Amino acid sequence: MTGFTWLDIAAVDDIPLRGARKIKTAMGCVALFRTGPEEAFAATDRCPHKGGPLSEGIVHGQSVTCPLHNWVFDLNTGQAQGADAGSIAVHPVRVEGGRVLIDAAALLRPPAA
Amino acid sequence: MTQKLVIIGAGMASGRVIDHLTDTAPDAFDITLVNAEPRGNYNRIMLSPVLSGEKTYDDIVTHDDAFYAKHGIATRFGTAVTAIERAGKTVTVGADTLSYDKLLIATGSAPFIIPVPGRDLPGVVTYRDLDDTNAMIAAADQGGKAVVIGGGLLGLEAAAGLAERGMDVTVLHLMGHLMERQLDPAAGYLLRRDLEARGITVRTQAVTKAIIGNGRAEAVLLEDGTTLPADLVVMAVGIRPETRLATDAGLEVGRGIVVNAQMETSDPDIMAVGECVECAGQLFGLVAPLYDQAKVVAAGLTGTPAVFLPKDTATKLKVTGCDLFSAGDFADGPGREDIVFRDPGRGIYKRLVIEDDRLVGAVMYGDTADGNWFFGLIKDGTDIEPMREALIFGPAAQGGAAADPLSAVAALPPEAEICGCNGVCKGTIVSAIDGGATDLGAVRAATKASASCGTCTGLVEQLLQVTLGDGFVKPTAQPICGCTHLTHEDVRRLIKTTPLKSQEAVWQDLGWTTRNGCHVCRPAINFYLLADWPLEYRDDPQSRFVNERKHANIQKDGTFSVVPRMWGGITTPQELRAIADAADKYAVPTVKVTGGQRIDLLGVKGEDLPAIWADLNRAGLVSGHAYSKGLRTVKTCVGTDHCRFGTQDSTGLGIRLEKALWGSWTPHKVKLAVSGCPRNCAEATCKDVGIVCVDSGYQVGVAGAAGMDVKETERLADVATEQEAIDLTVAFIQLYRENAKYLDRPYKWVAKVGLDWVKARVVDDLTERQRLIDAFALSQSIYQKDPWAELAADPARFAPLADLTLEAAE
Numbered sequence: 035m036t037g038f039t040w041l042d043i044a045a046v047d048d049i050p051l052r053g054a055r056k057i058k059t060a061m062g063c064v065a066l067f068r069t070g071p072e073e074a075f076a077a078t079d080r081c082p083h084k085g086g087p088l089s090e091g092i093v094h095g096q097s098v099t100c101p102l103h104n105w106v107f108d109l110n111t112g113q114a115q116g117a118d119a120g121s122i123a124v125h126p127v128r129v130e131g132g133r134v135l136i137d138a139a140a141l142l143r144p145p146a147a
Numbered sequence: 148m149t150q151k152l153v154i155i156g157a158g159m160a161s162g163r164v165i166d167h168l169t170d171t172a173p174d175a176f177d178i179t180l181v182n183a184e185p186r187g188n189y190n191r192i193m194l195s196p197v198l199s200g201e202k203t204y205d206d207i208v209t210h211d212d213a214f215y216a217k218h219g220i221a222t223r224f225g226t227a228v229t230a231i232e233r234a235g236k237t238v239t240v241g242a243d244t245l246s247y248d249k250l251l252i253a254t255g256s257a258p259f260i261i262p263v264p265g266r267d268l269p270g271v272v273t274y275r276d277l278d279d280t281n282a283m284i285a286a287a288d289q290g291g292k293a294v295v296i297g298g299g300l301l302g303l304e305a306a307a308g309l310a311e312r313g314m315d316v317t318v319l320h321l322m323g324h325l326m327e328r329q330l331d332p333a334a335g336y337l338l339r340r341d342l343e344a345r346g347i348t349v350r351t352q353a354v355t356k357a358i359i360g361n362g363r364a365e366a367v368l369l370e371d372g373t374t375l376p377a378d379l380v381v382m383a384v385g386i387r388p389e390t391r392l393a394t395d396a397g398l399e400v401g402r403g404i405v406v407n408a409q410m411e412t413s414d415p416d417i418m419a420v421g422e423c424v425e426c427a428g429q430l431f432g433l434v435a436p437l438y439d440q441a442k443v444v445a446a447g448l449t450g451t452p453a454v455f456l457p458k459d460t461a462t463k464l465k466v467t468g469c470d471l472f473s474a475g476d477f478a479d480g481p482g483r484e485d486i487v488f489r490d491p492g493r494g495i496y497k498r499l500v501i502e503d504d505r506l507v508g509a510v511m512y513g514d515t516a517d518g519n520w521f522f523g524l525i526k527d528g529t530d531i532e533p534m535r536e537a538l539i540f541g542p543a544a545q546g547g548a549a550a551d552p553l554s555a556v557a558a559l560p561p562e563a564e565i566c567g568c569n570g571v572c573k574g575t576i577v578s579a580i581d582g583g584a585t586d587l588g589a590v591r592a593a594t595k596a597s598a599s600c601g602t603c604t605g606l607v608e609q610l611l612q613v614t615l616g617d618g619f620v621k622p623t624a625q626p627i628c629g630c631t632h633l634t635h636e637d638v639r640r641l642i643k644t645t646p647l648k649s650q651e652a653v654w655q656d657l658g659w660t661t662r663n664g665c666h667v668c669r670p671a672i673n674f675y676l677l678a679d680w681p682l683e684y685r686d687d688p689q690s691r692f693v694n695e696r697k698h699a700n701i702q703k704d705g706t707f708s709v710v711p712r713m714w715g716g717i718t719t720p721q722e723l724r725a726i727a728d729a730a731d732k733y734a735v736p737t738v739k740v741t742g743g744q745r746i747d748l749l750g751v752k753g754e755d756l757p758a759i760w761a762d763l764n765r766a767g768l769v770s771g772h773a774y775s776k777g778l779r780t781v782k783t784c785v786g787t788d789h790c791r792f793g794t795q796d797s798t799g800l801g802i803r804l805e806k807a808l809w810g811s812w813t814p815h816k817v818k819l820a821v822s823g824c825p826r827n828c829a830e831a832t833c834k835d836v837g838i839v840c841v842d843s844g845y846q847v848g849v850a851g852a853a854g855m856d857v858k859e860t861e862r863l864a865d866v867a868t869e870q871e872a873i874d875l876t877v878a879f880i881q882l883y884r885e886n887a888k889y890l891d892r893p894y895k896w897v898a899k900v901g902l903d904w905v906k907a908r909v910v911d912d913l914t915e916r917q918r919l920i921d922a923f924a925l926s927q928s929i930y931q932k933d934p935w936a937e938l939a940a941d942p943a944r945f946a947p948l949a950d951l952t953l954e955a956a957e
């Protein structure tokens with residue numbers, strides 16, 4: 035597959051299990067979620083509702099709950115769940131050999147470039 | 148012409164190669180079998196039954212002396228090969244040199260020894276061969292304590308065997324749950340529970356620091372300072388391919404000895420087989436692929452080259468009596484979905500992992516009967532969409548009509564048992580319903596059905612529904628959240644009585660329908676567990692709302708507020724200077740005096756938190772817990788020190804109460820106040836606990852409110868001494884911690900249980916009062932510590948994990 039720019043970010047153990055850490059990018063902060071021992075997701079660290087930092091939310095199943103007003107997002111699709119409408123941008127992530135890699139193609143340069 | 152074949156290593160793989168050769172080409176090779184162990188091929192997998200005493204060595208021998216003699220195989224047992232000389236095609240065995248035409252390396256694997264001090268002491272053994280097994284049996288005959296380092300398959304087999312032989316066994320495992328390569332946390336929890344039921348102690352996240360002892364192993368020291376006495380230490384942390392000979396001989400070696408699909412090493416006259424090889428980047432530890440390799444080796448040696456293809460393997464494991472199955476890739480991953488089935492009563496857990504309508508992985512515990520069917524679906528990549536609804540129930544459930552729980556209950560015969568705890572059958576319940584018991588409570592009262600563990604509550608409700616039809620309205624008791632049908636009260640009771648001491652235990656035994664809860668139930672369960680099992684359960688920060696995880700209040704713009712504790716609202720010029728300096732240094736936009744007599748620094752950036760805490764810590768200030776479901780503040784007036792009306796030292800009592808209660812976690816926030824006289828300047832009569840001093844002593848009021856509801860406190864008791872006032876307060880808070888629903892303030896909880904119920908325990912029953920005080924003290928011995936000091940020591944946790952803006956410049 036082309037178009038992926040896999041960037042080794044950190045050891046998966048640097049992210050607490052069922053927790054998150056954020057990374058700074060030119061496109062704004064991105065939250066890395068660790069939903070299982072070997073499972074991670076990445077998404078914009080900003081709730082579309084009131085801008086809550088999603089990396090501070092409670093991580094459950096493959097979802098995160100925004101800490102400000104409890105919007106819940108499916109990390110596979112970025113879609114808000116339940117009655118709330120909205121979505122967050124998600125980014126491909128791989129966990130390999132205890133390392134977390136993110137597809138940085140969309141993070142290193144503006145989309146228009 | 149007969150070729151000379153030298154085989155190094157008499158394990159399971161080489162044994163199988165010999166079988167193939169003696170079957171298909173008995174005269175093609177002149178075979179010499181060399182083994183460092185002083186014995187021939189035996190079934191290494193069966194060492195565990197030997198350890199546990201179910202089998203003897205003789206039972207597990209696969210090739211004996213008669214076999215070797217019959218097939219003309221020369222054996223060199225008890226001497227290791229020390230070198231391979233490829234140019235001259237010889238190997239060195241002891242003082243002898245053997246020449247070969249073809250060489251087969253089957254050196255297997257070596258146990259991994261963790262590099263800690265004391266690893267070489269007598270009394271430290273590994274678990275790899277018969278000698279190790281015999282050493283363990285000899286040690287077990289002396290009795291005493293064994294510590295097994297490693298909670299993988301091998302370590303657990305060792306632990307089970309040693310326990311069977313009467314030793315007091317502790318298993319140490321580095322990871323969060325047992326057998327993490329084969330099992331997910333839920334299955335790992337069930338395995339742990341089964342092992343603990345056999346008297347084996349399991350410690351996860353246990354990091355071994357050293358093995359200590361004078362002349363022989365006496366104890367294992369952990370990173371956290373714990374010392375575990377040990378007469379025997381078994382190291383079973385893992386294995387690595389035994390590649391030293393191949394490396395010395397200059398063969399290509401990666402993680403294992405690199406072979407092609409014909410099992411040839413980088414030297415075409417040297418083949419390798421078994422756990423020592425690396426093929427297509429993979430290593431092999433299970434016996435099935437080893438046997439496939441052996442077939443390929445034999446084929447290659449006899450001139451009919453074959454190809455070894457690594458295949459998916461399912462692991463069906465039996466840790467002596469614990470049924471486990473795992474297959475495929477059950478690690479979580481984006482785009483993957485789970486189907487989870489739990490049967491708490493029978494200790495069953497099943498999880499299927501689905502990706503693109505294909506089953507990619509399965510983990511099962513307790514009931515593994517359908518394992519091979521699932522494994523078949525994984526291997527064949529079957530489209531499971533059409534059978535998805537009932538997939539987890541296995542092949543038996545396929546093809547039938549969709550199950551309707553109500554018709555299933557209706558179809559049960561009258562003698563079918565509904566409540567296992569109390570032995571109540573369907574007929575009994577139906578006659579009780581016909582006799583006028585038309586709700587759950589009435590059925591419980593009449594028959595005891597669902598009155599114990601409560602797991603059959605749903606069934607009883609369905610019976611009510613079937614029997615009464617539309618006349619039955621489901622009770623309004625709300626489940627905690629969508630993850631469970633149980634109420635807070637049910638879960639609290641079950642955590643105490645079952646007992647359940649971990650989140651995995653709650654999810655499994657109470658039949659949670661999600662993998663690991665949600666933002667509603669996780670904080671509640673976390674609190675219940677730490678309140679009920681302060682010693683056994685460890686607080687899980689990932690199950691807390693952001694404020695309690697960050698120990699600061701998140702603001703609407705994502706910044707935080709910082710509130711240092713001011714005991715009883717008393718401060719000093721030095722503290723005020725430190726606060727002012729911090730406000731300057733971190734450019735705090737807003738400084739506010741709070742209603743609880745504290746100073747609030749609002750608008751602090753998340754990454755600055757550790758630094759500002761460290762600065763405030765240096766001035767003697769600690770966290771004010773203004774963010775916690777815990778003790779917030781004790782508000783006071785100046786009392787007898789300065790006020791002409793003061794009757795008692797209200798400030799002093801406030802400070803003593805705050806010193807006693809700070810740091811404790813409670814179902815919701817708790818605010819106190821102490822007023823020095825009935826003029827009540829500290830507004831004590833609308834607090835969770837409010838004390839008003841009078842000439843004759845102290846009026847202790849509880850269950851006030853001044854938030855969404857406004858309510859005056861109710862008088863718990865009037866007492867004469869300050870110590871009694873403190874005792875009553877502490878006992879009341881502990882009773883609240885033990886019984887209230889998460890997120891009920893004390894006034895809501897007291898309204899449910901009644902003030903008389905509280906008085907009976909806190910005021911009248913002195914034994915119970917003391918028990919509550921002691922239980923609180925025990926909890927405080929663990930939780931009363933300044934989180935700022937702890938977190939400030941690890942500022943990296945608050946910084947971004949990486950900064951990609953720097954990469955953007957390229």
